[in-house]
Amino acid sequence: MALLVPDEGEVELLSLSLNKVAQADVKLHLYTNDYTPVEGSNVAAFTECVAAGYAAITLTGTDWTIATATGTTTAEQPQKTFTLTAASTNYGYYVTNGAGTKVLWAERFSDAPHTIPSGG
Numbered sequence: 001m002a003l004l005v006p007d008e009g010e011v012e013l014l015s016l017s018l019n020k021v022a023q024a025d026v027k028l029h030l031y032t033n034d035y036t037p038v039e040g041s042n043v044a045a046f047t048e049c050v051a052a053g054y055a056a057i058t059l060t061g062t063d064w065t066i067a068t069a070t071g072t073t074t075a076e077q078p079q080k081t082f083t084l085t086a087a088s089t090n091y092g093y094y095v096t097n098g099a100g101t102k103v104l105w106a107e108r109f110s111d112a113p114h115t116i117p118s119g120g
Contacts, residue, residue, distance in 0.1 A: 003107045004105065004106055004107065006040065006041040008041075008042055012097055012104055024099070026096065027057065027095065028056060029046070029048050029049070029094050030048070030092075031046040031093065032048070032090055032091065033046065033091065034091055035047075036108050037103075041094075046094050049082075049088050051084045051087065052084065059077050059080075059095070084116055085119065086118050088115070088116050089115045090112075091113050093109075
């Protein structure tokens with residue numbers, strides 16, 4: 001599935017870009033429920049991974065690389081690794097604002113589910 005920016009994410013991202021809300025680093029989460037994000041998705045729609053050792057990852061603003069080539073602009077973060085001490089089956093990821101209260105964007109893995117083994 002393609003990346004989706006739900007309605008609340010559109011409002012939050014626009015509010016951030018117009019300085020209506022304070023900027024903060026965003027957080028990357030894994031989710032374990034068999035769910036496909038939709039326009040109305042919010043934090044309650046996702047069951048965050050709770051496997052031992054799991055923690056959401058902060059995507060620090062200064063780590064983003066933004067580039068434009070042949071009319072396409074991309075934003076990238078260095079590769080992130082979730083280190084779990086117990087295996088977990090995950091269906092996708094979602095990114096929230098720094099407070100974890102709004103889903104900015106989400107994506108179901110195209111070949112979901114993925115099982116992350118203990119330690120990796």
